[in-house]
Structure formats: C-alpha cells, structure tokens
Amino acid sequence: MLSPRSWRWAAVRRTGLVLILTVALTWVIPAPVSGAATDIPDGFLSGEAHALRVRPILGEVAPEPKHRLRPPAARVAAAAMASCDLAQVTKVGAVPSTDRPDDIPSACVVNSVHPSTQRARRYLLGPSRLTGSDVASVRVSETRVSRKATPTYTVGMKLTDRGATAFAADPSTTGLAVVVDGEIVPGTLSTANEPINGGSELTLTYGAKPGTLSRAAATRLVRSIDQARSEEVIGFAEQLTMTREARAIFAANAPRIDDKGRFAKDCPIPDAQDTFVLGCQGGDRIFLLRVDRPDLAQIMSVTAAHEMLHAAYARLDPAERRRIDRLVDEAFTSSTDQRLRDLVTEYDKLEPGERRNELHSLLGTEATTLSRPLERYYRRYFRDRTRIVEAFNGYQSVFDALRAQYEQLKSEVDSLEAQLQGLSGQLDAAGGEADQLAGQIESLRSQGRIEESNRLVGTQNAAVNRAHALADRYNGLVDEYNAKVNALNALAIAGQQLDDAISTTVAVAPEG
Secondary structure (H helix, E strand, O other): OEEEOOOOOOOOOOOOOEEEEEOOOOOEEOOOOOOOOOOOOOHHHHOOOOOEEEEEEEEEEOOOOOOOOOHHHHHHHHHHHHHOOHHHHHHHOOOOOOOHHHOOOOOOEEEEEOOOOOOOOEEEEOOOOEEHHHEEEEEEEEEOOOOOOOOEEEEEEEEOHHHHHHHHOOOOOOOEEEEEOOEEOOOOOOOOOOOOEOOOOOEEEOOOOOOOOOHHHHHHHHHHHHHHOOHHHHHHHHHOOEOHHHHHHHHHOOOEEEOHHHHHHHOOOOOOOOEEEOEEEEOOEEEEEOOOOHHHOHHHHHHHHHHHHHHHHHHOOHHHHHHHHHHHHHHHHHOOOHHHHHHHHHHHHHOOOOHHHHHHHHHHHHOOOOOHHHHHHHOOOEOOOHHHHHHHHHHHHHHHHHHHHHHHHHHHHHHHHHHHHHHHHHHHHHHHHHHHHHHHHHHHHHOOOHHHHHHHHHHHHHHHHHHHHHHHHHHHHHHHHHHHHHHHHHHHHHHHHHHHHHOOOOOOOOOO
C-alpha cells in the first residue's frame, strides 16, 4: 500500500535485544521444542487473542474476594487500582483480579499466579513494559545440570527494535512478572538478586526450583507467546469489522507488523519520489509497517485491510474477477478524486499491469461512496466498511490539515513579500522626492532666494512625513512577514516529522 509523500525525512535503525525467561540457573544446551509458529493463531477466527505482558511488580495484595463486589465498592476498588498505589489497594482490601477485556497495557492490574501452583498469590502490577507486539520470535531450549540429569526448559523471546528500545529505557530486570492471558507464569517472579547481562543480548533470569516448567508447559507457553505476537493485528480484524471469510484470508497470510529496518527487507519496494510504502502482500504473507505516532496509528489497520483485499482478489475465480474488474473500472472512471488518480498513476509505475488489483484494495478502504453492486461485494469482507473509510480519513486528515495550513501560510507569506516589494518602491520614491526637494531648498538659499526656498519647505516636509509613514508600515510588515516565515518553517518541520513516522528511506545527512 502506498501513501502520498509530503516532506522528506531521515531514519535511524536500532539493534534488537533478546529477552530470556529462565527457570534454572544452569548452562543451556540448545534443544528446540516443536511449537506452533506456523499455525494460524486462535484469535484470528475467534477474536480472542492471546496476550503477553511484562509488568513491574508493585506488591502482593489480598486474596480474591469471595463474593462479587457491589457497585459502590467496585468503583472504590477500581479507583484504587487505577492509582497504581499499593497502599491504597491494600487499604481497600477487596480488589478483584483484572478481567481480560480490562487488561490494558498502559494501566495497572491485579493478576494472580497460575493456579497450577499450590497457592495462587495475587499481585498489583504496573503498566506493561513489553507486550506480545514487542516480541520478534520465541523459542524453547533444554537445560541440564549434567548429561544424565533431568532436564528443565527455558523460554527465550527475542525483542523487536521497538521492544528493545523500550526496554533499554529502563534496563532494570528486578521486580518483574511475565503475564500470559492475565495469569502470572509460574517461576517468573523476579527477585533483587538476579544477574543482568548487558551487551547486544539482554537476559532476564527468573529464580525457580528445577522442573517448575515442564516440557509440555514450556511448549504451551511458547505457543501462547507466539500467538500473543499477533495480538495487535488480531485487534485490527475486530476494528475493521472483518467477516469470518476475511479473517480466514487475513490469517492465512500470516500478517506481521515490522519495524522499519525489517520492513525494508520484507517489502523491498522502496519509497518512490511522491509516495511511501506502508505494507505489502505476496507469497501468502502480509507485512505492515509499524507506525508509532498516535495520530497516525490508524494507518496500520487501514493498510491491513488494503493488503487483505489483495489476498482476497487473488482468490477470486476468473468469472467473478472479471465482474469485479468491470465494477472497479466503472468506479474509477466516474471518480473525481484527484488524489486517487495520482495514486493509481504512481502504482502504474511501480506495478505495471496491477491497476485493477490495486483499485480493488483502494476503493474498498478509501472510497466513501460506491455503487450498490460493489458495496454488496465488499460486505463479503467487512460488516461495516464505513469504519475503514473513517479510519483512512482520520489519518489522511492529519496530512491534509497540515498541508492546508502550510499552503495557506505560504500564500500569506507570498502576499506579504509582494506588498513589501511594492512598499519598497514607494518608500524609495518618497525618500527620493524628499531628498530632491531638500537639495532644491539648499540651492535656493545659497543663492539668497529665501522666499522661494520657504515656499518648498511645506512640500518637502510632506514628502518626509510620507516617507516616514511608508517606512513604519514597511517595518511592521517585515515583522509580520518574519513571524509568518517562522511559523511556515515550523509547519515544514512538523510535516517532515510526519514523514519520519511512515517512511523507510534513510536520508544521508549532508557533510560539513
């Protein structure tokens, strides 16, 4: 998927780190355990995604209330939890565990250790430092204290660039809990005595008795964490009101959100002169560029819909494709959207022969109004297509509004510049007239023609006053002009920052 370019930018790539969950302080003998990395995550079809959180432990809290809280007590408990203050939560006492729908990464929660342990302790946990979206890959390795000893197992998670950067901002590895689907993984409550390994690999080591994590449990954990990596894209399916057919197509293409460095490799089509590449589909894979700016975050969901429609188009039988191609051609021919026409022209350059395929995705995600046959067709994939168009208009309006401000201000600057040029000519003329009259007066007085010179004094003074007035006006316009130029430059910087968020091209800084 392409997006129009507005300003140029530069990017910085970061090196990923590795986060390791270890349940035995021994050496590791690599022994990959078969997981389910190639399976379709459960949540794509059910809508219930697995969730991974790595949260700081704020302290232990009282056991789960035996009875459901009445509304007033529930509100007090919710406020105490939202405060992230252990003292307030302890004072309230009866605080229920956080339900899955309320497991928001940015909020504090109360989670318990998985009930497989003898006593399910509960803890107040802070905002999540990492989620499944921050995990690039997950693996299991076998650990033995000797060749003949009973093995234990370790689960390792390699972080994405974003995850590594977020974790590097606070490298502390003490007081953390790994939470999967709202339950703290047994053996992952960290203590203050654990080592921290720095360098290109960051290792978190969790104390636990040997054998706490069995092979079967490790395998289940890897499967859950691996599927939790798709939590964000599974959320797109819900946001986009994808039908079950669309979810199946989306899932079959193993969609993945890439950081910029990885995206440039997975989607080798470079940004063109007037466009950005936001996603690509092919080889039963969908890759989406990660966009972290909140006001542009909807780009990812719209791009997900765009790329899913490419996969859907590829599955159409020949007769149905011919029908849809005809409807798409008619829609494009009747469209007055110049932006759409410019974008299709760009696609024609990058992907010759794929116009109908691209229009099939563009119209389905960006066109506000379509013919009834086309709307009926897109209902195969989206229960409410207007949600996608609203998301598209939401992020597109950020660019359009900034561009409109820039163009309006640029017009005002150009107008002021023209006024300054005109005033400059008038100022020069008035000053020249005043100087000329002053010269005549001086000449007349040198000849003793005082009465004649006095008759020119009023005219000369008027010319001087006119020049001063023009100078004052000119200087005022200069101040206004400079203020608008500064504002214009600020808008240009803001535009470049927008470009920074969605471009994968690395600009080389000028020397000197």
